[in-house]
Amino acid sequence: MDAQPVVVPTEHRTATSESTARTLGWEVAERLELERPSWLQRLRPGRREVVAAAVGVGAFLALFLVSCWLAGNPFSATQRAPSAIVEAHGWTGTNHWAVLWWVVLIAAVLEFLDAAAGMGYGTAITPLLLLLGFDPIQIVPAVMIQQGIAGLLGAYLHREFGNVEWRLRPMSESVRLWLIIAGAGVLAVVFSVTTVYGLLKVAKVWINLYVAVLVVGMGVVSMVNWRRRSAYRPRRMAFYGALAAFNKGVGGGGYGPVVTVGGLMSGVPAKSMMAVTAISEGTVCAVSVAVWLAMLSQGVVIDFILLPSMLLGSMIAAVAAPYATRVFPERAWRLVVPIYCLLLAAYSFWKVIPGVLGELGL
Numbered sequence: 001m002d003a004q005p006v007v008v009p010t011e012h013r014t015a016t017s018e019s020t021a022r023t024l025g026w027e028v029a030e031r032l033e034l035e036r037p038s039w040l041q042r043l044r045p046g047r048r049e050v051v052a053a054a055v056g057v058g059a060f061l062a063l064f065l066v067s068c069w070l071a072g073n074p075f076s077a078t079q080r081a082p083s084a085i086v087e088a089h090g091w092t093g094t095n096h097w098a099v100l101w102w103v104v105l106i107a108a109v110l111e112f113l114d115a116a117a118g119m120g121y122g123t124a125i126t127p128l129l130l131l132l133g134f135d136p137i138q139i140v141p142a143v144m145i146q147q148g149i150a151g152l153l154g155a156y157l158h159r160e161f162g163n164v165e166w167r168l169r170p171m172s173e174s175v176r177l178w179l180i181i182a183g184a185g186v187l188a189v190v191f192s193v194t195t196v197y198g199l200l201k202v203a204k205v206w207i208n209l210y211v212a213v214l215v216v217g218m219g220v221v222s223m224v225n226w227r228r229r230s231a232y233r234p235r236r237m238a239f240y241g242a243l244a245a246f247n248k249g250v251g252g253g254g255y256g257p258v259v260t261v262g263g264l265m266s267g268v269p270a271k272s273m274m275a276v277t278a279i280s281e282g283t284v285c286a287v288s289v290a291v292w293l294a295m296l297s298q299g300v301v302i303d304f305i306l307l308p309s310m311l312l313g314s315m316i317a318a319v320a321a322p323y324a325t326r327v328f329p330e331r332a333w334r335l336v337v338p339i340y341c342l343l344l345a346a347y348s349f350w351k352v353i354p355g356v357l358g359e360l361g362l
Contacts, residue, residue: 039327056156118259123344142306152279154275161325177268182284188243212352218258223338223339
């Protein structure tokens with residue numbers, strides 16, 4: 001976007017000790033709410049928003065067509081996993097597949113919630129699809145690819161819809177936060193995988209319990225403080241970024257809740273924090289997918305049968321969610337995010353408690 005002078009509201013001028021002319025990245029959202037104070041005014045799209053939505057849908061459509069080709073197992077490393085769903089449809093040992101419309105619906109709902117509130121897709125959809133009879137090698141690759149695509153496209157849409165500004169020269173705080181979270185996350189993932197699994201060998205049920213307890217704590221703290229805007233403390237995000245990536249490495253979930261809620265507790269406005277979470281998680285997932293695909297030459301196999309359904313479900317939801325972030329006021333999102341965080345924590349406890357009771361012999 002072209003550089004424009006910004007006026008930061010008085011209550012936000014303590015967010016940084018530097019001049020208010022410095023680009024934080026979230027002035028654009030504050031300015032939009034000042035210029036269009038009602039949600040009905042923010043609901044009306046302009047030419048820029050229409051073009052951005054068309055680009056988003058077009059990108060997802062193109063990637064959906066690529067995923068249809070991949071679902072047909074065009075390479076030796078792509079093979080049909082003999083899951084319960086595959087056996088029920090008679091697809092074992094074949095290249096047959098189909099769009100599963102109930103997966104499309106699940107993906108659409110969870111992607112909308114994830115993109116709008118900054119959390120929940122991987123945490124919710126992975127155990128649900130396992131329960132419905134899919135194999136991990138069908139779920140995990142599809143989730144990682146979908147989250148990488150949705151996160152990076154979401155960062156673009158959040159900018160075009162006026163929720164955040166990404167500026168490299170001079171570097172905005174939104175870009176700085178992205179780099180802090182990503183840098184700390186890479187180190188934390190390496191540590192979590194090598195230490196927890198390689199050295200301590202902690203049972204996964206206890207790891208999942210830890211993640212659930214942590215998400216509850218984050219949700220409660222943010223719920224208590226939802227009315228109050230904290231002073232901006234960017235250094236905290238190195239800790240939250242590392243903690244979130246540690247969770248991702250040891251348990252596969254708990255990334256979005258920690259980063260998003262941690263950002264609110266560090267003084268970042270909710271709308272812009274959801275955009276930062278999107279680009280951070282999208283970057284992490286994209287790098288993970290690239291490394292993982294490089295391992296295919298070493299005998300690793302993959303099944304893309306779920307990818308078309310997930311991308312089709314995300315096509316509209318991933319575009320609509322950043323627009324919903326734009327439309328509803330900042331104050332509403334500061335309440336919605338902790339409530340959704342607590343709901344995710346309740347879901348996590350519901351999934352993990354039977355395993356904990358089994359470990360304790362109860």
